Amino acid sequence: MAAAMSANWAFLAARRGQRQWGLSCSLSSSRPNRRKLVLYSKPGCCLCDGLKEKLQAAFSLSGPDSLNDVILQVRDITTNPEWERAYQYGIPVLAKENSDGKEEILPRLSPRLSVEIIQKKLVAAFS
Numbered sequence: 001m002a003a004a005m006s007a008n009w010a011f012l013a014a015r016r017g018q019r020q021w022g023l024s025c026s027l028s029s030s031r032p033n034r035r036k037l038v039l040y041s042k043p044g045c046c047l048c049d050g051l052k053e054k055l056q057a058a059f060s061l062s063g064p065d066s067l068n069d070v071i072l073q074v075r076d077i078t079t080n081p082e083w084e085r086a087y088q089y090g091i092p093v094l095a096k097e098n099s100d101g102k103e104e105i106l107p108r109l110s111p112r113l114s115v116e117i118i119q120k121k122l123v124a125a126f127s
Contacts, residue, residue: 036097048092058119065123
């Protein structure tokens, strides 16, 4: 049960740039028009941790390319054998959820990219 719950924690970029954590199911149901990103990762993955930090920084940026309506759900692949088989050699893997609920894997973001470039790439992915 705890593993399933940890796989469902989601990151919400609030409009004021503050971070709030909550279960993705409650966030998704209360705000159906929000965009959703899924980050497949696992504990101890330095690339995953680095991408999470860059994503958090990108969500905090304001302006016309703001990502304040995006929910980032982090999924620990070690909690689900299907995710582990699919992504064990490719993490971190970032996917966006399409309007039909299906996930679309996004191109890998280089850890060398600036936060501003990551923000622009994510905005473009949702366009």
